[in-house]
Amino acid sequence: MSKDSDASQPSKGVPRDYKTASPYSSRPSQGITPELLSLVKRTALHLKGRLPKNVEVDDLMQSGLEGLIQAMDSFDESRNITLEQYSKTRIRGAMLDDVRRMSQTTRTTIGFKREHRAAVEKLTIRFGREPTGREVASYLGKDIDTYQKERVIIAGSDNPSDDTAITTSLESDDIEPSPHEDLEKRELISNLKDSINELPERTQLILSLYYQDELSLKEIAAVIDVSESRVSQILSDTANRLRTKLSINQ
Incomplete structure (x- = not known):
């Protein structure tokens, strides 16, 4: 077996999803080597220790791999720098960008929760009963479709792997x-x-x-x-x- 085919084989200890050779067939020397995978993993583990518990190492690695591939695509071999050195910033940057996006999504979801809960509490006291979804939507100045979409977002954040919770969130206003x-x-x-x-x-x-x-x-x-x-x-x-x-x- 040739050295090139050996280098493309997965290394032990690396998650299956990350054992992917470079898609750039015209540049086989730029394949995702075990050393580069190790760099992604080290960066993910280093960042994980400084981030909230809900951020998973696997998610960081996936983001880091995307950053690595972008770095490989734009790497200029004529520059006086190694691919590993050039990739470090891209890998870390890609991970942090995804963390920021997740944080923004979390803040948005929390905002929806607070807004909906406050509206329900106010309307419950005003009506002497629990308000319907349409009443809450009207109170918030939103159409019912927008309100239901927000409820789906909230349900998805509370039960990310539970499709039933999301479906129930949509249907609950129509159920006696x-x-x-x-x-x-x-x-x-x-x-x-x-x-x-x-x-x-x-x-x-x-x-x-x-x-x-x-x-x-x-x-x-x-x-x-x-x-x-x-x-x-x-x-x-x-x-x-x-x-x-x-x-x-x-």
Whole structure:
């Protein structure tokens, strides 16, 4: 067997997906060698120690391989630098670019979650029941298709390998609750109303101004003559207190 064919054989200890020879058949000397694969792996492991736990080494390696291939494609052999030296920056840069993209996606998903949850909480208090998807979408100033797409994104982030969760997210607005589920919701709303009625009168007023009249924190502060930060603190403390009380009663 020739040396060229030996060099194209996978090396031990390298994941199967990464045992790929260079696609540049006109430049066989530029194949992805075990040394270059090792560089990708070392870079991935080094970065992994500095990144959040949800970032996987395999994902970093995949990004790094793409950076490596780009480096191989643009490498100029006439320059006074080795391919390995030239590839280091491209490999690391490709990994960090993908991490940034993942981080942006995560921030977007968290934003959707917070926005949807706040809208549901407000509308639940306003209507005395859990709002429908269309009501939440209307409150947020979005059409129902946009709202459902956002719910799919949220469901996918919570259950990335669960297609059922994503399908359920799309269909849940069209499904009538079972008698048992409907009773549970009614009991939850009833408990919520009782808990609100037990709050101090000023706190009830703040809740009413914020959730029903939709006044801003600044406007509420002017009405009850306290600072805006104090209004924010009261709303936050009250929400936490109600959640705790409802979880105990369930």
